[in-house]
Amino acid sequence: MKLIESPLALSDALLIAKGRHRACYQHPDHPELCIKVHLDPYDDLETIREVRYFKWLHRRKVNLKGIADYRGKYPTTLGMGYVYELVRDYDGQVSKTLDHYLKNFELTEPRINALTSAYQEFKQTFQRHYISMMNLKAYNIVYKRESESYGRFYLIDNLGSANLLPLSYFFTSIATRTLQRKFMRFESLVRERYHFSINS
Ligand SMILES: Nc1ncnc2c1ncn2[C@@H]1O[C@H](COP(=O)(O)OP(=O)(O)OP(=O)(O)O)[C@@H](O)[C@H]1O
Ligand SMILES: [Mg+2]
Structure with a gap:
């Protein structure tokens, strides 16, 4: 039996910052992860391109020190979410x-x-x-x-x-x-x- 994934609920309280194309949210269940959603859901080509390269690097086991790694995608209440490592300082604040x-x-x-x-x-x-x-x-x-x-x-x-x-x-x-x-x-x-x- 295939379980239907219910979308992750993202709210303003979880918002970290917005760029020109994406909004970056704290993952509701994992403090070490963030989820990025597109401000315009039809404007996701850049992320798809980036994800393709991450997968290429993962397959080749390239050392990704200095890069917030990609962890996969997950549906959210604000559209498709792309999950990345959230970079934090030694005191826990988002870098x-x-x-x-x-x-x-x-x-x-x-x-x-x-x-x-x-x-x-x-x-x-x-x-x-x-x-x-x-x-x-x-x-x-x-x-x-x-x-x-x-x-x-x-x-x-x-x-x-x-x-x-x-x-x-x-x-x-x-x-x-x-x-x-x-x-x-x-x-x-x-x-x-x-x-x-x-x-x-
Ligand atoms: N992995 C991360 N760790 C900490 N903060 C992050 C992370 N990813 C994004 N942010 C914060 O969220 C902001 C927006 O994210 P991001 O740069 O991915 O959006 P964007 O819309 O693609 O940006 P751009 O305007 O460069 O196209 C960043 O400028 C940064 O402040
Ligand atoms: Mg940016």
């Missing part, structure tokens, strides 16, 4: 985006050091495992505070490539060059928009 820190943080020397070394580690992980991403944005990275003075970056959105079968998934030399371009563009974007040198 905030890099954009938030660059806009609202007084950038003292220890904080600058924490952000720049988190960035170096993040960049190395993608380069070491040839992981593809779309254009990198400071609001699509969260900074997980692991202590008062130390943290890590996690990509929470825009993994994979826009192409159906991107060459960068199969050729490490192409992946390396594409990633290099993405990171350089991101570094100059952060310099222009936030007057911050993340690569120093």
Whole structure:
């Protein structure tokens, strides 16, 4: 007998944040997970593309350190829900985006050091495992505070490539060059928009 899954009830009380396309909710039963639903249910192509790449990475058992992993989909009262790891700080708070820190943080020397070394580690992980991403944005990275003075970056959105079968998934030399371009563009974007040198 097949049990019919009743949709998960999502309410405003569970809302973490909204992006331009998706709203991100705390999973009602699992504090370590979040569920993303589309603001426009017909605008889900980006997520489908991203999920396809996650499945490809899972099959190849690629190390996903630095990425909020995808855990599957589940119907909700607000439409199809896509379940991901929810990134939390050491004190249990939901981690905030890099954009938030660059806009609202007084950038003292220890904080600058924490952000720049988190960035170096993040960049190395993608380069070491040839992981593809779309254009990198400071609001699509969260900074997980692991202590008062130390943290890590996690990509929470825009993994994979826009192409159906991107060459960068199969050729490490192409992946390396594409990633290099993405990171350089991101570094100059952060310099222009936030007057911050993340690569120093
Ligand atoms: N895994 C996560 N852990 C912690 N916070 C998250 C996570 N995923 C999303 N968020 C929060 O929810 C916001 C919206 O999520 P997301 O970036 O997936 O939406 P989107 O609409 O696809 O974004 P965009 O505007 O970049 O297209 C993020 O900017 C972030 O603040
Ligand atoms: Mg986003």
